Amino acid sequence: MYSPMDNYIQMLGGDSADAVSQFYGMGSYNSSNPYANIRTNAGYGDNAGDGLYADLIRAQTRDYNQRFAPIENFLAGQITATGTKSLGDDLARTRSSSLGAVANAQGQQGRSMGRMGLTNTSNIANSTTAVGGLVGGLNDTRLRDTDRRTSILSGSMSGISQKARGTGQ
Amino acid sequence: MGGGGGGPEELESKKALAEQSANALRRYGQTFVPLENMFIEDTKRMFDYDASENAMAMAQNQTSSLYEQGLGDMQSAQFNMGLDPTSGRVKKESSALREAQARGMGLAGAGAGIDYTDAAYQGLGNVINMGQGLQTNAMDGNINRLQAGLDRSGAQAKSDFARSSSLQSIAGTGAGMAYGSYGLGGG
Numbered sequence: 238m239y240s241p242m243d244n245y246i247q248m249l250g251g252d253s254a255d256a257v258s259q260f261y262g263m264g265s266y267n268s269s270n271p272y273a274n275i276r277t278n279a280g281y282g283d284n285a286g287d288g289l290y291a292d293l294i295r296a297q298t299r300d301y302n303q304r305f306a307p308i309e310n311f312l313a314g315q316i317t318a319t320g321t322k323s324l325g326d327d328l329a330r331t332r333s334s335s336l337g338a339v340a341n342a343q344g345q346q347g348r349s350m351g352r353m354g355l356t357n358t359s360n361i362a363n364s365t366t367a368v369g370g371l372v373g374g375l376n377d378t379r380l381r382d383t384d385r386r387t388s389i390l391s392g393s394m395s396g397i398s399q400k401a402r403g404t405g406q
Numbered sequence: 407m408g409g410g411g412g413g414p415e416e417l418e419s420k421k422a423l424a425e426q427s428a429n430a431l432r433r434y435g436q437t438f439v440p441l442e443n444m445f446i447e448d449t450k451r452m453f454d455y456d457a458s459e460n461a462m463a464m465a466q467n468q469t470s471s472l473y474e475q476g477l478g479d480m481q482s483a484q485f486n487m488g489l490d491p492t493s494g495r496v497k498k499e500s501s502a503l504r505e506a507q508a509r510g511m512g513l514a515g516a517g518a519g520i521d522y523t524d525a526a527y528q529g530l531g532n533v534i535n536m537g538q539g540l541q542t543n544a545m546d547g548n549i550n551r552l553q554a555g556l557d558r559s560g561a562q563a564k565s566d567f568a569r570s571s572s573l574q575s576i577a578g579t580g581a582g583m584a585y586g587s588y589g590l591g592g593g
């Protein structure tokens with residue numbers, strides 16, 4: 238099942254296994270599995286089991302640092318003084334949704350009036366309702382972004398700082 | 407002095423437990439790490455500007471249909487009441503309801519977009535939970551998020567319909583007529 242090289246690497250500890258893999262150009266060795274190279278045999282010696290445990294902990298720490306720590310950094314980096322960095326995109330989407338909906342409703346109204354042989358003279362885009370909807374939507378977007386910032390820091394979305402302190406990561 | 411050399415011998419069971427943990431971790435790496443990586447990539451893609459396009463479009467379409475029904479009912483009521491379609495009252499009322507429809511669709515789409523971004527952040531929070539071996543938080547799926555948005559739109563549409571005098575007359579309350587208000591008021 239495993240080649241002699243695989244078996245050899247498997248017998249090595251986590252850091253050594255990675256170093257040997259890279260030296261022999263096996264850097265991409267099963268890269269999707271960060272635990273592929275950990276040995277499963279404690280071997281012999283005074284503290285063989287303890288040594289294997291230590292290797293496992295190091296492998297888990299390395300995996301966390303490679304796969305999960307960047308996500309933590311990303312989340313922390315999203316927080317701004319007033320909300321999150323997603324605010325700009327959210328505002329643009331709100332604006333586009335409101336303006337698109339106005340154009341859509343205007344078209345529907347025109348077709349509806351046309352079916353009765355009437356000309357549509359209403360201008361939905363300039364109506365208080367539509368403009369008020371847009372302004373209200375933008376304000377709501379800002380408020381929700383501020384709430385999101387709170388949730389990321391301390392609430393249901395993540396609470397990243399408490400977790401970081403709790404696990405010592 | 408001297409001595410027997412070294413500490414107490416390591417228990418064989420400790421070695422066995424360590425090997426068991428190593429095997430479990432390898433299996434986790436083979437089976438679950440690719441799935442976790444897939445989830446991480448999917449969640450990161452939720453931050454793309456266009457990622458929420460479908461959710462927003464669905465919310466707009468569903469909200470539009472809520473108002474379509476009201477507009478149809480309003481037209482029937484106007485015809486039944488013998489109102490002239492070219493009259494100012496009919497035009498104003500239908501136009502006011504269309505404006506309310508535009509506002510409803512716009513806010514529903516915007517809300518769906520914000521919900522999507524929130525879900526992306528919640529997903530990343532869950533990724534960190536996974537990494538730290540913590541329990542992940544339950545996430546609403548697309549359908550639940552859409553339904554929550556539609557519930558809000560439905561309540562708003564109901565309030566908008568309640569302000570249409572023709573629709574009020576269908577309901578038999580006649581409140582709109584009694585008030586003598588045209589259109590939806592405030593529009």
